[in-house]
Amino acid sequence: MFAGGCTEQPLIPDEQREIDVCLNFSAVLPESSTKASADVTALESTDVKDLWVLQFNGTSASSGLLMARYYPDYAPGTKVKLLTSDVENYLLFVANSHNPSIEFGKGRTLDEVKDIRIAILTDTEAAGELHSGRYDMIMNGHVQTVVSGASLSLDVPLKRNAVRLNFKVTNTTGGTENPITIDSLRLCSGTAYMSYYTDYELPDNYPAKSAIRPVSYPSTAWNDGLEDGSARRFTFYCPANKKGTVPTDDPKQKLLLAPYGVTYLQVVGTDSQGRRVAYKFALGSDLVTDCNLLPNTDYSYDIIISSPGDYVTDSRVENLYMQDFTDKPLANSYMIQPPTVEGVWKHVRIPVKRIYDFWNITDGYERVSGNALDAGSFGWRAEILKSTVELVEDVNFKWIKRDGVDYRDYFEFAIAAGLEGNFMLGVHRFTDVGRTLLDDVFLWSWHMWVTDYNPDATLPLLTPQVDGNGYETCYAYDVAGGQVNRYYGNLWKVGGVLEGRFMMDRNLGELSVDKNAATDILTYQWGRKDPFPYESSNSNSLHKTMTTYNRYNDGSSFPYRTQAQLTEENVTDGVVYSVYHPDTYIAIFSNWMLQDRNADNILYNAAYSWNDPRLGTGKTIDYNSKSIFDPCPAGWRVPPQGAIEFPANTKNSTNSLVHKRILPNGVVMRYPVTGVNNGVNGGTVQYNVNNSWGFWSNRASNINNAYSLFGNGTNVNQMSANPAKGVGMPVRCVSYSEE
Secondary structure: OEOOOOOOOOOOOOOOOEEEEEEEEEEOOOEEOOOOOOOOHHHEEOOOOOEEEEEEOOOOOOOEEEEEEEEOOOOOOOEEEEEOOOOOEEEEEEEOOOOOOOOHHHOOEHHHHOOOEEEOOOOOOOOOOEEOOEEEOOEEEEEEEOOOHHHOEEEEEEEEOOEEEEEEEEEOHHHOOOOOEEEEEEEEEOOOEEEOOOOOOOOOOEOOHHHOOOEEOOOEEHHHOEOOOOEEEEEEEEOOEEEEEOOOOOHHHHHHHOOOOOOEEEEEEEOOOOOEEEEEEEOOOOOOOEEEEOOOEEEEEEEEEOOOOOOOOOOOEOOOOEEEOOOOOOOOEEEEOOOOOOOOEEEEEEEOHHHHHHHOOOOOOOOOHHHHOOOOOOOEEEEEEEEOOOOOEOOOEEEEEOEEOOOOOEEEEEEEOOOOEEEEEEEEEEOOOOOOEEOOOOOEEEEEEEOOOEHHHHHHHOOOOEOOOOOEOOOEEEEEOEEEEOOOOOOOOOOOOOOOOOEEOOOOOOOOOOOOOOOOOEEEEOOOOOOEEOOOOOOOOOOOOOOOEEOOOOOOOOOEEEHHHHHHOOOOEHHHHHHHOOOOEEEOOOOOOEOOEOOOOOEHHHOOEOOOOOOOOOOOOOOOOOOOOOOOEOOEEOOOOOOOOOOOOOEEEEOOOEEEEEOOOOOEEEEEOOOEEEEEEOOEEEEEOOOEEEEEEEEEOOOOEEEEEEEEOOOOOOOOEOOEOOOEEOOOOEEOOOO
């Protein structure tokens, strides 16, 4: 529709000065990516109520901003001020922002204006403000012209900034054995922001990965949908989100392969037994392969709910209630995806067989009969050791089964929706039939990583892309909740020890690839299986200190022991001490293992593969195998020395929080600036940043040092360092077959 017009007035060319210009606006109808399911234009107003006018001194991305002016009460016929020009200028118009305080002045160039945006926290805010039952649609458009006497009246096409999503959801389960009652729908966007300027060819990945801020909008009740009965219609709005396509023609696999930050619809219901069910549908021009939502585009979907579904075979069905790891007893950490539906508790089962592996009297590392929890033992109890998030019983955490009989048993707990973070659980043993608990030491401990990152679900569907010589060519692969990476070099090529393997895109325990938050940095002393959350008593710290809750939940720092203190306590067995006291930092710079030997009188510190040369009594050294002390989850391990190698022409981009490596094919790999725990310094554990990043390899170089995979801001391929084993550094895991 047209908002207004005016007549031209003559102007004699002169030096650059302000002139009055009339604008003829027309709203460009939304493109229809899918067949429309309903006419919703009655919800929208494309009248221009207020207006921002921005003028740039050219038409290229680097053109400078000449002026930005706001007209709060724009009406047809209103004249705007422009500056005369001798060259073609880019004129940008933003309508219906209803915000006179937009800081367009911070966008000193046309390219920088692309990053000026509005927070979108509901499924209607992207449309604009609601007045008299209609949304004043936020729109933008541009004209390229020489501002002179011949251009006093300009025709300006305006396009909606938002994406419009129309859903028809039909519930056909009414006549089945387990009918579903649909309760609500919720749109979950890949970004919590919408740019004011979208009238240009968006890049293939939009918004950029660094700008992704996933947000779940408030739920909309099923009964608020249009129509009655088993089918309802809904209309939502969201920011543009362009994420490409996925390599599948199976809609059941789309979410597993979809890039991190894809926009999706969640449908939540209740089955006939009172259990909650939830479904996710990744959105794009279809529900199978496309993940692109473009501005000023209308998308319509027909969704049919025909059964509760099976989360094992269909990624659109959420696993809300149980993660059972009893078939994965060889891990020291576990990745847990929290439930996404309010009020649901997800149960988690963790096996305790590692206790037997370490302590049993037949072939254990340390043969202590009572500690092995053989059949006939007095049993055991699990306990929270420490956490980076406050765990409150019956609020976000609860024990379901914390006592067990022997090593063949498991403990079980439940977590509530919304929980994320890291915590450790350990097991004490009872010493007699009266159930006296030996609670000053632990027999073993496990790290729980609660995150939406779920590469395990996607890895079976991935195939590495290599060139004719067997070298990696893709480097980044999308998985549920993020990405995994592969690297250049002989280790990764066909025939190498990492052939067909993938590395996580983040360090063990990190909650996000956004490194501006420091609440998820975990460090490890080389050879230890248990993490130490980032803490700082040091001014040389770029990050905020993380609150760590110990087993008494009092928010205090983790304890540590210096070599002098251990000597005074007659401790000579550093490895056994680390198992008994997994929450105690052994503040010895190099040989924290001391002279500890296992039951076969083998010196632990002779280990050249994450503190375990034989991976079990009688076995030979195998650098490519996984140690009993490996901190990575099931199916993952600490990477070998030399695993990080970038191809030629890789570039680096660095700031105080994150280092980036930009590969020739455009892939960006991110490494947080974490520094290291430097052991003891003046009696306290210190955290030095030093503008570097790195993580451990599984390979020691001698009894005091081990190799790390390391980089800094000035050397793209400085990938090997040799720090002391007592230093605390992150771990980044590589996939591994435990068969």
